[in-house]
Amino acid sequence: MTKAQFNSEPERPDQKSSLTLKQRAIRGSLWTLSGHASSQLLRLVSNLILTRLLFPEAFGLMALVQTFIIGLEMFSDVGIRPSIIQNHRGKDPNFLNTAWTIQVMRGFLLWLGACLMAIPAANFFNQPMLVYLLPVVGIGSAIAGFNSTKLATVNRDLDLARLTILELGSQIIGIVVMVIASWLTRSVWGLVIGGLVGSFTTMILSHLALPGPRNSFHWDRECFQELHRFGRWVFISTLLTFLAGQGDRLLIARFLDVRFLGIYTVALSLSRVTAEVINMVGDRVLFPSYAEIIRERPDRLYLVLRQSRLLLILISWAGSLFFIVFGKTLIGILYDGRYAEAGWILQTLAIGALVARVGHTYDNVLLAKGHTMTISGLLATQTVIQLSAMILGNYWAGPHGVIIGIAATGWLMYPFIAICHARQSVWQPELDLPLIAVAIGIAALVMPH
Secondary structure, eight states, X not given: OOHHHHHTSSOOOSGGGTSOHHHHHHHHHHHHHHHHHHHHHHHHHHHHHHHXXXXXXXXXXXXXXXXXXXXXXXXXXXXXXXXXXXXXXXXXXXXXXXXXXXXXXXXXXXXXXXXXXXXXXXXHHTOTTHHHHHHHHHHHHHHHTTOOTHHHHHHHTTOHHHHHHHHHHHHHXXXXXXXXXXXXXXXXXXXXXXXXXXXXXXXXXXXXXXXSOOOOXXXXXXXXXXXXXXXXXXXXXXXXXXXXXXXXHHHHHXXXXXXXXXHHHHHHHHHTHHHHHHHHHIIIIIHHHHHHXXXXXXXXXXXXXXXXXXXXXXXXXXXXXHHHHHHHHHHHHHSOGGXXXXXXXXXXXXXXXXXXXXXXXXXXXXXXXXXXXXXXXXXXXXXXXXXHHHHHHHHHHHHHHXXXXXXXXXXXXXXXXXXXXXXXXXXXXXXXXXXXXXXXXXXXXXXXX
């Protein structure tokens, strides 16, 4: 990008003008990775404390409540952040304030939805406490609706140092409150209270600690139409992402029991360490980078994509192979005997992740191109495959079959991912097919044992 091109855009003169995209991406990746590592360490410490304060049954209930928390947080975005990053008007005050107004309204609607779903959810899962928990948890979505759009604009510019520090600060405050509240109450209310405090801290800091103009209520019809065109499919994708990402816990809670759900959650939290690294780097760094490349130098997309995917796949496979070999030992060291079953669950999920990560490293390209409808189609397919595999697995082999069904989802999804990206001329068989062949060999060696 030349200086003249930069000055033609309605953006503030900042560090973006003096750093290349590659430099900003590298620096942003370093901040993202260091922040994620710190976040995971904090989460692990708090997880170890909480599992000692609560029995597996209570931990399972916490996981069920967390599923609703994640779902509500996902629904509170409705495409606002990716719209700001992807759209050419992402620095226009009218666009930002219209987006913020929509976000605030959506937050309150989600809180109302949480109140309305409390009784049906409690009856469906046979957990009476959800009647009280869900309305309180829903307050977090109303709070998140007031988050400043500066969270998205600093991400658009790959100015991730401030964003990482803000999120770590909010997480630390939330965890401290969560542990203290759990110690005092010895119940799931500790998680709820800590989550609300963390959400409130993020909201306040997003307005006070980040550069940029303040948000105010505003409505621009043209801006709304642009947000709606992009965001309607993002909303559907978000709903499907929730079902694909959290449906496993909902089915386990329904068909098995909260004790097994608690054990599964322990294994899942460890198995997703590298996946969360990939997702965060993709979300924070690669998505805005791909969007900028598509806007300015689309001929470079394939090469940049291959380089970034290879690095992310190697990181993911290192974690998966570690869990395949040492999963049971690690669970035995970190947790007491009540969580011993998490060992084989962790190993099985790690085998499934070998191919799943190959497919998921494509994720941000379609979003950067604005093909949100295709993303929704892939997520719908993944949801159907995962839930069907879990149901059939439970029918044939009980809990073991459920876990195998979850692990197999990534393998079964890859052909659909390959077809969609081949149509966009970004499928990379020269990288994917050899890796899948190796994954099949590893699975053949490990699964019989």
